[in-house]
Amino acid sequence: MKYLHTMVRVKDLEASMAFFRLLGLEETKRMDNEKGRFSLIFMAPPNQPDCPVELTYNWDGDDALPSDSRHFGHLAYGVDNIYDTCAHLAANGVIINRPPRDGHMAFVRSPDNISIELLQNGDALAPQEPWASMENTGHW
Numbered sequence: 001m002k003y004l005h006t007m008v009r010v011k012d013l014e015a016s017m018a019f020f021r022l023l024g025l026e027e028t029k030r031m032d033n034e035k036g037r038f039s040l041i042f043m044a045p046p047n048q049p050d051c052p053v054e055l056t057y058n059w060d061g062d063d064a065l066p067s068d069s070r071h072f073g074h075l076a077y078g079v080d081n082i083y084d085t086c087a088h089l090a091a092n093g094v095i096i097n098r099p100p101r102d103g104h105m106a107f108v109r110s111p112d113n114i115s116i117e118l119l120q121n122g123d124a125l126a127p128q129e130p131w132a133s134m135e136n137t138g139h140w
Contacts, residue, residue: 005042006075007054008114009062015111016055017041022092023077023085023116028052045077074107074115074140082106082120083131099134103127107140115140 010016017027025043029052032039037059044052053075079085082100089108090096097115098107103125106118 003051005052005054007056008075008110008112010055010057010110010112011062012111013039013041013055013057016057017043019094019110020053020055022089022094025053074117076117076119078119078121080121082118082125083128085118086131095137096134097138097140098136099131100125101127101132101134103131109138109140 020043024045026046027041028044028049029042030039039057039059041055041057042052043055044050082103082105086096086100086106086108094108096106096108098105100106100118100120104120108116108118110116
């Protein structure tokens, strides 16, 4: 058995792609289906092209999107510096739902409410402000 991808539906393709680009993912494949009126965009970290997330965008809208994607679980990505990653995301308007108080783990949400777990590669970083005293925002 071989892992292929994880699919998530998106309402605003450009906003979702921009979010995943902030995480460092790149478009690796795209399929536009005129007859079915949908697009599939595969995005993956540059060094892991066989572990993509598939963004499914229905051209005429998608009423099947849940208001809260918690039933899905989450996508998880390892990062080289969790503080720098969270600062970059926050500077670009992304809410840090669960700040990396422990220097190891944080959660954010995509524009489509998909929970994204960020994990520090290797050992946890020493706790530092403003993260160490930052409260959770919303749920993750």
